[in-house]
Amino acid sequence: MCKDNKLEGSAPVSCSRAEEAAGFVRGELSDPERASFEAHLGDCGACRTLVSDFREVVGALGARPAVAFDPAFAARTLAKLREVEAGSEPGILLRVRKGPWPRVAGIAAGLLLVAGAVLFWRIDRQAAVGPGGNGTRQAVDSALAWLARDQLPSGAWNSARWQGQKEYDVALSSMALLAFLRHDGVSGTGVHADTVQRAVAYLLAQQDAAGAFGPACDGRMYNHGLATVALIEAYRWSGAESLRAPIGRAIGFIREEQLESGGWGYAKRVGAEANTSISVWQLYALNLAQESGLAESPAVLGRGMRWLHGMVDGNGLFGYERAGDFPNGSDTLTAMGAFCLFGNRRALGAEPAEAAKIEQALQAVASHWDRETDFYRWFFLSHAIQARGTPELRASLARIQESLVGMRSLAGATAGTWDPKGAWSSVGGRLYTTAMATLALQAGSRSTKIM
């Protein structure tokens, strides 16, 4: 028997199966349900009326005017999308400093610190959590999450958005990529695999016919060195053979750019001076490519390492263009050089007597590490300490990392990043400080050996 079915805002319908009428009209009943309801319709006038009325309703609604296809819609939306993704904010762009990267030792040292330390030399990483413990790991996670959100669809990072200089997009994007590669590292199954793939695709697209990365600006060798290192590390991460050829061309460009002295400078020209900062990036890439079985450059590498040894003075300090040359102090350069020599597992590393002096100099840098705000130095120092690995130095590393975690911005859209402060922050902006700090925190984070 049929029972009343009370409707919202309407008269009751005298059948408990009335609700099926809508599904029946709309073809939403299963085959058995439909057969059962059809049989019911033979006995229930109320439901027959409902079905008839509902069909009329559908017919009345069916008169919606057609919508014309707009052939420009997709292009217009993609343009809007790029605008949103780029996040171009006039207020920020106006604050961007123009001009070439200053030709000073500190900058070079900072850059060297960053990428060179990451991959080139042996880094004994401890158990799953680094010296800074869970706080360190969480800081790295949140920084990477911010970097991942900030990545453009092209795979690049927009330096200008965060007060960096656009001509260093390649170098800064490479720094960010290195931070992800260090995080996901050996397994290659990390949560940021997609970010890594896009960043690699972006870098590959920046390579010119000569094998060089980035625009032909003063800082090209920074862009090139960092991008080459990042791609080699990506090769180690992924095993993708498609990277072998572009890396080979990039190494070829480094060989071509080596100066008579054995080092590398801003541009290969008559009378050009090599400097420690730019040279370390190139040595880093050459060594990493060799260790990874990608490209052997024993003669070029040998000359370069000998040049670097020539930068060390009697106190174990590294100079900029020659031993004893400290235009911006010796701390960053020493951390960088120490990283380079201690990390080298081959015969081109430091001899025992020289190593003892360099270690002493490094210990001194670590003892007053926060005298100045310099993320380059901190990154390089962290990895040089890790490479040398004495208990005293490791204790310093734990203190540095703990302090870095405490320096993070904690509020707003930039929470988890490091505010652009100190040396070279006006060149690299927030991308630089955040990538550098993240890489510094990753020193000692795992038991994996980089080289």
Add this chain to the structure above:
Amino acid sequence: MGTLPSPDTAAREGPADVELMLRVKAHDDEQAFAAIMDRYQVPLVGFFRSMGLVNDAPDAAQDTFLRLYRYRRRYEPRASLRTFIYLLARQVCTDASRKRVRRDRMIEAFRQEQADETAQTRSPVDDAFRAEALLRELPEAMRLVVVMNIYQGLCYEEIAAALEIPIGTVKSRMFNAMARLREALRVQRQQT
């Protein structure tokens, strides 16, 4: 469970939705994203018009695609892309709710003028006005179900996923909506 032919899935060519969306998800593939937009542009604009956004329907459709791109990493191939798109479209509808209320008032005034001028004739445009007048009888929750089912061709299961409600709720909302529309249609016919 039977399903009706879907107006926005008919006559598709090229890669499947899932394949296109995975390309967008993994590689930010703009070509794939443009193909998705070409595929869903007309149904979405129609959807927003039916939901009362009228002149702002193309903007609402664009907003939906921008959200789709923003949330591309959350897309899982086990879910229908169409359902995912309508879930986002529903969110756009909700966000536009206040604007829609103001706009509906303006449209209502405009319609009244139109009705006065053309009461003696009947055309497809009149039918469309009548259909829209019918839909305006429904609260948004019911209207969403009706529009998604009748105009957009989503089955109950897809509607439940897009609106994030149980399928039983979809059934009861649909039934109640149809009953209300039946009464509204009766009144409309008495008036004409």
